[in-house]
Amino acid sequence: MSATFSNLDDFRAALAAAPVVDAKAMGEAEERNGQLTKPPGALGRLEDMAIWYAGWRGNPRPSIEAPQVIVFAGNHGVTAQGVSAFPAEVTEQMVLNFQHGGAAINQLSKSAGASLDVIALSLETPTADFTQEAAMDDAGFLAAVQTGWDAVNPESDLLVVGEMGIGNTTSAAAIANALFGGEAEDWVGRGTGVDDAGLVNKARVVREGVALHGAGDGVDILQRLGGRELAAMAGAIARARSLRIPVIMDGFICTAAAATLAKAQDGALDHVIAGHVSAEAAHGAVLAQLGKEPMLSLGMRLGEGSGGALAINILKSAVACHSGMATFAEAGVSEG
Numbered sequence: 001m002s003a004t005f006s007n008l009d010d011f012r013a014a015l016a017a018a019p020v021v022d023a024k025a026m027g028e029a030e031e032r033n034g035q036l037t038k039p040p041g042a043l044g045r046l047e048d049m050a051i052w053y054a055g056w057r058g059n060p061r062p063s064i065e066a067p068q069v070i071v072f073a074g075n076h077g078v079t080a081q082g083v084s085a086f087p088a089e090v091t092e093q094m095v096l097n098f099q100h101g102g103a104a105i106n107q108l109s110k111s112a113g114a115s116l117d118v119i120a121l122s123l124e125t126p127t128a129d130f131t132q133e134a135a136m137d138d139a140g141f142l143a144a145v146q147t148g149w150d151a152v153n154p155e156s157d158l159l160v161v162g163e164m165g166i167g168n169t170t171s172a173a174a175i176a177n178a179l180f181g182g183e184a185e186d187w188v189g190r191g192t193g194v195d196d197a198g199l200v201n202k203a204r205v206v207r208e209g210v211a212l213h214g215a216g217d218g219v220d221i222l223q224r225l226g227g228r229e230l231a232a233m234a235g236a237i238a239r240a241r242s243l244r245i246p247v248i249m250d251g252f253i254c255t256a257a258a259a260t261l262a263k264a265q266d267g268a269l270d271h272v273i274a275g276h277v278s279a280e281a282a283h284g285a286v287l288a289q290l291g292k293e294p295m296l297s298l299g300m301r302l303g304e305g306s307g308g309a310l311a312i313n314i315l316k317s318a319v320a321c322h323s324g325m326a327t328f329a330e331a332g333v334s335e336g
Contacts, residue, residue, distance in 0.1 A: 162305020
């Protein structure tokens with residue numbers, strides 16, 4: 001189903017109407033897994049991942065042939081509060097680097113056999129400073145969500161979304177604080193590398209933003225404390241669900257954006273698996289709140305969708321084993 005969002009409730013309705021996992025395909029995948037030429041459970045979490053993937057694709061013996069990576073870029077008005085070690089111009093410079101093939105995400109997407117799309121969202125016009133007003137008005141927020149929704153290729157069979165946006169770890173920390181409570185200090189990290197004084201300042205900014213905008217459901221919080229690239233990631237994750245395309249989640253910023261969907265609609269992230277846990281301090285805490293166990297833990301903190309893209313090959317391997325291995329009967333091997 002395609003959709004056009006004329007108001008926030010249209011987006012909420014799309015979340016509520018999303019399809020659920022194909023229980024029949026999942027059951028058949030579980031049955032197949034029990035017949036493969038290996039001791040039960042010998043492939044550990046790879047077995048669970050393959051069964052999960054099969055359920056969402058509606059195919060008990062699936063394959064991954066067309067993964068898609070989308071990187072969304074946006075600029076944040078809250079950078080006026082001095083929350084980043086880098087100037088906002090770096091966002092546009094990095095977008096050019098993505099487009100020229102020079103970033104980590106280009107290499108990781110290529111090695112995973114994934115297509116890569118890079119979408120910049122009004123970089124010349126940062127969002128509003130959320131310590132003063134909502135980051136986006138209704139129209140701006142819906143336009144960003146729509147951009148993400150429309151960016152998903154219906155022919156893809158796996159999605160990773162990533163981001164680039166100076167200031168967006170502050171936005172993600174504010175969202176996490178608004179969604180899950182606690183103190184601002186629980187959620188802020190060094191992001192691009194701010195010093196101790198910068199960390200104190202980030203906590204102040206998050207505290208002020210949450211005090212002003214922390215009420216409401218996940219959609220409200222994303223609009224008021226997020227950025228265009230976070231809204232676009234949420235839109236793309238929601239669109240993937242409507243198409244039964246599984247999603248590998250990236251790092252802290254992607255996870256914070258995704259968490260707003262889970263807050264707005266129970267089960268909204270059932271089609272999502274965590275690619276990795278990053279070195280950004282609060283990422284593990286958000287994953288724990290969502291009940292998501294990461295596939296990888298490699299100390300990464302780059303963003304760009306890099307951790308999610310790296311995990312594509314893990315999921316590909318899981319699915320290849322599930323679908324390509326012989327059963328005991330096919331191989332003529334005696335079961336123990």
